[in-house]
Amino acid sequence: MRLGIHMPLKKGFAYNARRLKEIGGETVQIFSGNPSGWKPPSISEEEIKERSMLLKQLAIYPLIIHTAYLINLASANEETYDKSINLLRETLRQAKLHDAPYVVLHAGSHGGKGMEKGMQKIIEALKGELSSWPEKVMLLLENTAGGGSSLGGYIKYIGEIVRNLPEIPLGLCLDTAHAWGAGYNMASEKGIDQLLKEVEREMGLDRLKLIHANDTGVEIGSFRDRHHHIGEGKIGLAGFKALFKKVWSQDLPVILETPEMGTDKDKQNLETLRSCLP
């Protein structure tokens, strides 16, 4: 398994990529633009090529692109829905230019219109992108902490989207802190087994392509989403050890999204995470 971080871009891509190499990173995730804005990233193809070449030199792969948080393909608001589709399309295109095999997207929220309506919206939106889908780019739906009108809390909803779109390259990004918030016991072998069985039943384990490794201090099943340093939260080292043992044969990239990224804390989190590998 390859371990890496969600990389800040302050001080520039090259500075952070070199630093990531120094602290032992082997894979990396970035936002392609402003994570909380609608504007597509303004970066030239030249700059993107430089990024790709640097990552190749540093042997950091795969590069994973995380979509902006505003994207909500389940939105009942027409303007949000249209903007979401446009920004997703642009992010997929950016991923292709970056040679990034994976784009991560939160499943979205139906805003009170009901699960069924929300699911229909997402499926319809992704189907519409089929004709322009870039080659070798897979969209990974990330489980969320759930609750309210959120669609991504339970694996079964992500499974339903995947099964309805066999023609689109879709996979799962499993976030450990979100799973805990949604009620999956990631601190115990039994809880992890149950979750992985659900993944197998809903879409097949081979759809699991990425792990977001985050500890958390919230109550299990509280539907709250708060990331904590590895080993200092309720999932704990035993939870990460058990999870890695179970998915070891799949050789997945694992990305940290812990607090204080870009400080010594991420180096420490990477080392702690590495100590959890079988």
Ligand SMILES: [Zn+2]
């Ligand atoms: Zn995540």
